[in-house]
Amino acid sequence: MVALTYNDKYYITFTVEVRAKGSDISSSNIYEWQPWSNVINVKAGADYQSAIRGILTIYSGIIGEAYNDTIADKVLFTYYDYPVIYTGYDTNIISVDSQGNITALNYGSTVVTVIVGNQKAFNVTVNIIP
Numbered sequence: 001m002v003a004l005t006y007n008d009k010y011y012i013t014f015t016v017e018v019r020a021k022g023s024d025i026s027s028s029n030i031y032e033w034q035p036w037s038n039v040i041n042v043k044a045g046a047d048y049q050s051a052i053r054g055i056l057t058i059y060s061g062i063i064g065e066a067y068n069d070t071i072a073d074k075v076l077f078t079y080y081d082y083p084v085i086y087t088g089y090d091t092n093i094i095s096v097d098s099q100g101n102i103t104a105l106n107y108g109s110t111v112v113t114v115i116v117g118n119q120k121a122f123n124v125t126v127n128i129i130p
Contacts, residue, residue: 030059031059032056032057033054033057033114033120033121034054034055034057034122035052035054035055036055038123040124040125040126040127041127042127042128043129043130044128044129045104049102049103050126051099051101052096053100054066056082066084068083068084068099082116082117083116083118084100085115085118086098086113086114087115088111089111089113090110091105092105093106093128094112094128096112102126104128107128107129108128109125111125112124112125
């Protein structure tokens, strides 16, 4: 347990769990899976690439971003522990790669279903705008 006080006025406590790199964090522990944003507007022809991201909470209280990466130093929840699937969207409007990066193909709107660990899902609306 960590306790912090700021200006003798504000107080917060939280638990820190330290694990060995590569330790077992089972996908059966998924408690909650939420999108960073429920709606993503992508400007057609933009110089940057938008991505769908989700926040994963497991029963022990650990919270972090989950997307398909295999490098444990980069993300808390790797592909091996918590695979993320992007499905159900209109492939005439967008494509979504295995890490959630969106490529605009045509103007329009579509809904992407994002599933983690074959257990929890959320929907994100993607709008391709001029």
